[in-house]
Amino acid sequence: MKKLAAVFVTATLLLNAMAPTLAYAATYLQGSEINANTLIQDAYVAVTYYDSKHKQKLDKGWIDAIDETSFTIRNGLWGKKTIA
Numbered sequence: 001m002k003k004l005a006a007v008f009v010t011a012t013l014l015l016n017a018m019a020p021t022l023a024y025a026a027t028y029l030q031g032s033e034i035n036a037n038t039l040i041q042d043a044y045v046a047v048t049y050y051d052s053k054h055k056q057k058l059d060k061g062w063i064d065a066i067d068e069t070s071f072t073i074r075n076g077l078w079g080k081k082t083i084a
Contacts, residue, residue: 039066047073049083059083 046060061075070084 039063039071041066045073047083 024037025036030031041061044061045063046058047049049059051057059081061073061079061081063071064074064080065072070082072080072082076081
């Protein structure tokens, strides 16, 4: 019973620590343009964008790297996608 309580408390603390980051990223990523100054590294995001063939795409993952005009999203162990 003590192990279950410890897991529950740990999970609750982690979710409470992550909630501000997720809310912050979601607020700034809902517009049509993204300002690189508002992105937070390691925040989980879902980004909808248009590729070079004008097809709408959705990528979900954690922000890995932030440049001036692009950012990289990682999903899973090896998957990375750079969005300009």
